Amino acid sequence: MEFVKVSKFRLGLIINPLAGLGGTVGLKGSDDVAEIALAKGAEPKSHLRMEQALNVVLPYRDRIEVITASGDMGETLARKMGFNVRVVYQAPINTAAQDTQAVVAQLLNETLDLLLFAGGDGTARDVYAIADDNIPVLGVPAGVKIHSGVYGITPHASGMVLKMLLEGELVSLMSADVMDIDEAAFRTGVVKAKCFGEMLVPAEPRYVQAVKMGGKETDELVLADIAAEAIELMEDELIVIGSGSTVAAVMEELGLDNTLLGVDLIQQQQLLASDLSAEELLKLTENQSVKLFITLIGGQGHILGRGNQQLSPELIRRVGKSNIVILATKTKLKALEGRPLIVDSGDPELDKELTGYYQVVTGYHDYVMYQVANPDLA
CATH class of the missing domain: 3.40.50.10330 (Probable inorganic polyphosphate/atp-NAD kinase; domain 1)
Incomplete structure (x- = not known):
C-alpha cells in the first residue's frame, strides 16, 4: 500500500x-x-x-x-x-x-x-x-x-x-x-x-521505531563479564546507575539492591540512594565528578529517553559525553542490524552533541565501537 x-x-x-x-x-x-x-x-x-x-x-x-x-x-x-x-x-x-x-x-x-x-x-x-x-x-x-x-x-x-x-x-x-x-x-x-x-x-525504518524486545538477557555469563569490566571502571566518582537488566547485573555483582526500572546512585561500590527522580539526581550530583552507566533498549537502540527520563539534559551535561559508559551484549547490538544507538533526551542540541562512536562494554576487557547517530538529526 x-x-x-x-x-x-x-x-x-x-x-x-x-x-x-x-x-x-x-x-x-x-x-x-x-x-x-x-x-x-x-x-x-x-x-x-x-x-x-x-x-x-x-x-x-x-x-x-x-x-x-x-x-x-x-x-x-x-x-x-x-x-x-x-x-x-x-x-x-x-x-x-x-x-x-x-x-x-x-x-x-x-x-x-x-x-x-x-x-x-x-x-x-x-x-x-x-x-x-x-x-x-x-x-x-x-x-x-x-x-x-x-x-x-x-x-x-x-x-x-x-x-x-x-x-x-x-x-x-x-x-x-x-x-x-x-x-x-x-x-x-x-x-x-x-x-x-x-x-x-x-513504513520508514530510519524514523519509525521497532517494537521493544521484552524479557531479560539470558546469557548470565556474558552479563557477569560485563559487570566485572564495569566495576573495574569505577573509581571514586559518583556512579549513576540507569535502568535495565544489563546494568542491573552490575549491581548484582556488587551485592547491592537495584531498582530495575529506576535510577540509583552509588559511590565506592556502596549504594547511596535508590529510585531517584530527576530533581534528586541533580541535587545529589551537584559539584561532583559523575559517571553514568546505561544500556540500550533491545530492538530499538535507545539509550536515553525511553524509561529513564530521570536522566535530564542538565544531568547529562553535568556527566559529560566522555563519562557515559554504555553496557550491552553483542547479541543486543547485532539485533539492531547496523542501526545506530539513539538518544532522545528532550534537548535536540544535546542529542547532536552526544552523537559519535562509543566504546560499548560487551564483556570483560571486551569492547565494541558503536555509533550513536540519530538519523533524523543528520
Whole structure:
C-alpha cells in the first residue's frame, strides 16, 4: 500500500497533556498518577515534544489544515505555531483517556491524511481503541514507556516522516503493534507487555521505531563479564546507575539492591540512594565528578529517553559525553542490524552533541565501537 499526496494536507492532531509526567519524578509511567506526579514537581512536556515534530514542517504550514481538539490537546500549540486550525472537540481543562478517544471519534468524520499524536503507550492504546484501520497514524514519543511500534524514534523523526509525506514522496504503509504494560506491576519491577492490536503507520525504518524486545538477557555469563569490566571502571566518582537488566547485573555483582526500572546512585561500590527522580539526581550530583552507566533498549537502540527520563539534559551535561559508559551484549547490538544507538533526551542540541562512536562494554576487557547517530538529526 502506498501513500499518495493530496493538494491540501489534512493533519489530525492530538496531544495528551499528561503524557510523560511520571518519568522525571521516578513514577515509571503517567497512567492514573498524574496528580501525584504534578505534586512531586513534574512539568508537562508533551506539547514541547509535539512542537519539536511540527517545527520540521513549518515551511509547509500554509499547505496543512490542522484538525484537533481545543486547548492543550492541540489547538493552543498549533495556533501559536501559525497553522491553519479547525477545532472539532472541546476538551476539558483536566483531560483523561476518554478525551483522547473522543477526539479520535470526531476525527473519524474527517478525511485525514495522517493522525499525529503525542503521548506514550497508553495514548496509543486510546487511539487504537477508536481509530479506523484505514487511517494512517504516527506517534510523537512523549511518554515514559514506548513499547509500541507506532512512534517515531524521536519527535524530530516523526516530523521528518510528515515532511516526506508533504513533499509527495511515496511512503509505504505497514501495520505496527500497539503495545502496553501493566504499570502497577511495572512499578514493582515486573514487565508484563501485551499486544493490543495493530495500526497503520508509515513504513520508514530510519524514523519509525521497532517494537521493544521484552524479557531479560539470558546469557548470565556474558552479563557477569560485563559487570566485572564495569566495576573495574569505577573509581571514586559518583556512579549513576540507569535502568535495565544489563546494568542491573552490575549491581548484582556488587551485592547491592537495584531498582530495575529506576535510577540509583552509588559511590565506592556502596549504594547511596535508590529510585531517584530527576530533581534528586541533580541535587545529589551537584559539584561532583559523575559517571553514568546505561544500556540500550533491545530492538530499538535507545539509550536515553525511553524509561529513564530521570536522566535530564542538565544531568547529562553535568556527566559529560566522555563519562557515559554504555553496557550491552553483542547479541543486543547485532539485533539492531547496523542501526545506530539513539538518544532522545528532550534537548535536540544535546542529542547532536552526544552523537559519535562509543566504546560499548560487551564483556570483560571486551569492547565494541558503536555509533550513536540519530538519523533524523543528520
